[in-house]
Amino acid sequence: MNKEIIGKQSIKFNNPPAILSSASIVGQMEGEGPLSSYFDQIEQDPTFGQDSWELGESEMVRRAVQTAITKSGLTKEDIRYIFGGDLLGQLIGTTFGVKDFDIPVFGLYGACSTCGESLSLAAMTVAAGYAKNVIAVTSSHYGSAEKQFRFPLEYGNQRPLSATWTVTGSGAFIVSATSKEQPMNQYPHITSITTGKIVDYGVRDSMNMGACMAPAAADVIFQALEDLECKPDDFDKIITGDLGKVGSEILIKLLKDNKIDISKQHMDCGVKIFDCEAQDTHSGGSGCGCSAVTLAGYILQNINSKKWHKILFVPTGALLSTVSYNEGQTIPGTAHAVVIEQI
Amino acid sequence: MNKEIIGKQSIKFNNPPAILSSASIVGQMEGEGPLSSYFDQIEQDPTFGQDSWELGESEMVRRAVQTAITKSGLTKEDIRYIFGGDLLGQLIGTTFGVKDFDIPVFGLYGACSTCGESLSLAAMTVAAGYAKNVIAVTSSHYGSAEKQFRFPLEYGNQRPLSATWTVTGSGAFIVSATSKEQPMNQYPHITSITTGKIVDYGVRDSMNMGACMAPAAADVIFQALEDLECKPDDFDKIITGDLGKVGSEILIKLLKDNKIDISKQHMDCGVKIFDCEAQDTHSGGSGCGCSAVTLAGYILQNINSKKWHKILFVPTGALLSTVSYNEGQTIPGTAHAVVIEQI
Numbered sequence: 001m002n003k004e005i006i007g008k009q010s011i012k013f014n015n016p017p018a019i020l021s022s023a024s025i026v027g028q029m030e031g032e033g034p035l036s037s038y039f040d041q042i043e044q045d046p047t048f049g050q051d052s053w054e055l056g057e058s059e060m061v062r063r064a065v066q067t068a069i070t071k072s073g074l075t076k077e078d079i080r081y082i083f084g085g086d087l088l089g090q091l092i093g094t095t096f097g098v099k100d101f102d103i104p105v106f107g108l109y110g111a112c113s114t115c116g117e118s119l120s121l122a123a124m125t126v127a128a129g130y131a132k133n134v135i136a137v138t139s140s141h142y143g144s145a146e147k148q149f150r151f152p153l154e155y156g157n158q159r160p161l162s163a164t165w166t167v168t169g170s171g172a173f174i175v176s177a178t179s180k181e182q183p184m185n186q187y188p189h190i191t192s193i194t195t196g197k198i199v200d201y202g203v204r205d206s207m208n209m210g211a212c213m214a215p216a217a218a219d220v221i222f223q224a225l226e227d228l229e230c231k232p233d234d235f236d237k238i239i240t241g242d243l244g245k246v247g248s249e250i251l252i253k254l255l256k257d258n259k260i261d262i263s264k265q266h267m268d269c270g271v272k273i274f275d276c277e278a279q280d281t282h283s284g285g286s287g288c289g290c291s292a293v294t295l296a297g298y299i300l301q302n303i304n305s306k307k308w309h310k311i312l313f314v315p316t317g318a319l320l321s322t323v324s325y326n327e328g329q330t331i332p333g334t335a336h337a338v339v340i341e342q343i
Numbered sequence: 344m345n346k347e348i349i350g351k352q353s354i355k356f357n358n359p360p361a362i363l364s365s366a367s368i369v370g371q372m373e374g375e376g377p378l379s380s381y382f383d384q385i386e387q388d389p390t391f392g393q394d395s396w397e398l399g400e401s402e403m404v405r406r407a408v409q410t411a412i413t414k415s416g417l418t419k420e421d422i423r424y425i426f427g428g429d430l431l432g433q434l435i436g437t438t439f440g441v442k443d444f445d446i447p448v449f450g451l452y453g454a455c456s457t458c459g460e461s462l463s464l465a466a467m468t469v470a471a472g473y474a475k476n477v478i479a480v481t482s483s484h485y486g487s488a489e490k491q492f493r494f495p496l497e498y499g500n501q502r503p504l505s506a507t508w509t510v511t512g513s514g515a516f517i518v519s520a521t522s523k524e525q526p527m528n529q530y531p532h533i534t535s536i537t538t539g540k541i542v543d544y545g546v547r548d549s550m551n552m553g554a555c556m557a558p559a560a561a562d563v564i565f566q567a568l569e570d571l572e573c574k575p576d577d578f579d580k581i582i583t584g585d586l587g588k589v590g591s592e593i594l595i596k597l598l599k600d601n602k603i604d605i606s607k608q609h610m611d612c613g614v615k616i617f618d619c620e621a622q623d624t625h626s627g628g629s630g631c632g633c634s635a636v637t638l639a640g641y642i643l644q645n646i647n648s649k650k651w652h653k654i655l656f657v658p659t660g661a662l663l664s665t666v667s668y669n670e671g672q673t674i675p676g677t678a679h680a681v682v683i684e685q686i
């Protein structure tokens with residue numbers, strides 16, 4: 001077998017793809033949070049100039065893709081594939097956002113882990129030589145997600161403190177081929193990936209997504225460290241997607257039970273993106289957009305500035321629909337780990 | 344660039360992956376249709392022994408994956424990834440169907456084109472050396488799909504003649520690495536793929552999916568023939584997923600307008616799977632499961648028996664949700680082409 005395959009669930013790339021550019025488009029609330037200065041665009045209009053939350057989300061996706069292309073200096077003709085997904089039923093956020101780019105599309109769904117899934121498949125595709133440049137894009141929108149999963153905003157329903165706040169944001173990444181001749185050392189690289197299984201601890205509380213996802217995050221982080229023969233100290237940061245405060249505590253405890261202590265390195269995009277007390281977002285931010293815009297803005301800038309050299313990026317997803325939830329099913333979790341580093 | 348990349352949208356594999364085994368699990372109605380003798384299991388209980396349509400769909404997925412593994416002589420530990428998807432919001436059919444296999448999962452959504460998307464990514468992954476064996480699995484279920492997209496069956500709503508009938512079925516495929524040393528000539532191979540764009544002709548009629556998808560099918564077939572430098576006569580069959588009678592006519596006309604005549608080779612899984620008049624399925628079968636079980640059963644057996652040597656398999660998808668439809672959006676289509684042949 002190819003020597004790139006390592007351990008049970010990981011791939012270590014011989015020619016790690018570079019992240020040539022990234023873009024983050026967010027809503028007003030994210031723009032008022034602590035990461036404000038890292039985003040490419042902060043839009044005050046919650047429907048992004050469109051007629052609905054859903055079309056607003058698609059417009060956000062379109063802008064993210066266009067901004068990533070513009071920042072890279074490429075044109076859309078240089079992009080061979082789009083790997084994209086969002087939280088809405090049948091991926092309408094992505095479909096209507098990318099349809100006019102005239103680029104072949106692979107639609108993906110991994111709930112809020114989709115940013116990790118899209119970067120993984122993008123990196124696999126580029127590293128295998130199937131494309132020179134591809135785009136990975138994910139999004140979520142507070143208004144469309146509340147309507148999809150809980151209640152339309154107009155109902156004014158109350159939310160428990162364990163609930164997270166879906167981030168209105170879309171992050172796009174151009175993932176590009178490198179070679180020994182063209183190393184592109186100035187860009188962050190995706191050096192390995194660990195693909196998650198579906199992990200079901202039997203949690204049924206859709207207002208406590210952190211608890212649903214933490215076991216999956218623990219599982220994939222454990223496996224990544226084992227496959228890559230790494231310790232937590234080998235990373236400047238181990239960054240989960242949207243566990244929030246509640247889920248982060250569970251993650252750290254679960255790993256400690258397995259003799260792994262990530263409490264020094266751990267950061268959660270959902271906790272980072274909002275000032276949870278001042279902005280009243282309870283357990284923190286969530287959604288595919290949460291980890292995507294935090295990576296596109298804050299995280300990659302910290303890697304580009306060499307503050308961080310190597311991170312383990314672990315978007316986390318809760319696999320439910322209103323139908324499965326209302327029919328009494330559990331909420332399984334999944335998570336996909338991506339190592340991003342300066343090489 | 345890698346010499347495997349050809350034309351605008353295609354990959355031609357240097358070491359084409361083999362389809363080591365396939366499995367098809369269907370419902371009663373499919374079992375009463377003309378392809379009856381080709382399926383692995385025909386289940387008379389519409390909920391497959393479960394409590395709901397959705398859990399029934401998941402049970403069907405589980406059986407398809409298990410049957411494909413059993414038929415291949417492998418164990419689940421030999422499978423590195425599952426590429427899976429279905430039509431339900433947030434892919435609950437797939438999630439609850441595959442979660443207990445303990446295999447890393449890439450969740451996919453391409454509406455009814457997902458079988459083509461999953462086979463494409465499976466073949467790319469295996470041909471690149473990232474895995475020795477992976478599974479591609481897709482499903483649809485008449486009861487869960489009607490509830491998701493139209494009305495719960497209990498309403499007894501009327502359906503126009505252009506409407507299709509969602510197939511209750513799940514098809515799973517084990518896609519395995521080959522090499523010059525291990526050619527596995529006794530199995531059908533995936534020799535190339537052409538990944539579709541999103542094509543939007545502005546059709547808004549959710550009861551006429553064929554018309555929504557036909558332009559996307561025409562687009563990807565045109566591009567596949569151009570990229571692969573092939574003529575329709577180079578294929579024994581050009582097989583679309585679920586255009587039905589109405590969409591098939593549009594496809595043939597659209598390609599004729601571009602000076603390509605596929606009328607001799609064309610077959611549509613949706614037309615083939617039911618005796619539309621006797622079974623009252625109107626325009627034909629549809630759903631991710633339609634093309635998947637027709638491939639797993641009928642098509643691969645015709646390739647294995649050498650009746651057909653080379654086919655172009657083109658699952659077709661209509662990209663809508665009830666939300667996008669009710670908000671007045673168009674229904675764009677997509678389609679992914681996969682060349683399967685004896686080599």
